[in-house]
Amino acid sequence: MARITRALNDTGIPCPAAADRARNPHRDGRRWEVLNTVRAVLTNPRCTGRQVWNRQRADHALVDPANTTLGHRDVVRWNSPNDWVPSCERQQEWPPRPSRAARGMNHVMPPW
Structure with missing residues (x-):
């Protein structure tokens, strides 16, 4: 993974955080990171x-257990990886993306 990260940084390919700074203000956005970004993409x-x-899964939890009249709210929780259901076969390939110019986008986008 370190080699992949180095190659991405050396060739100047922008990391995903650089593509959308508004959604990633807490990230540096200048370089690919081995432990986070590259691993997340590869896995x-x-x-x-x-x-x-x-x-x-979405669970329905009481807003305040001491006051049940306040009702419920949906809470999203992670299931155990043992309960995940992966596809057995690769899914159909994605159709080719139109070019950035065709989509009217002038900002830098990741290459995938």
Whole structure:
């Protein structure tokens, strides 16, 4: 992973945080990071062509257990990885993306 990170940084390919600074103000956005960004991309099932279902569930929790009249709210929680359901086969390839110019985007985007 360190070699991949070095190659991405040396060739000047912008990291995902650099592409959308408004959504990533807490990130540096200047360089790819080995422990975070590169690992996340390489282990993301969507990036490998697979789909995973049942990662999260929505539970209904009381807003205030001492005052049940306040009602419930939805709380998203992670399921155990043992309960995840991965696809057995790779999903159909994504269609090619139109160029940035065709999408009317002039800012820098990641190459994927």
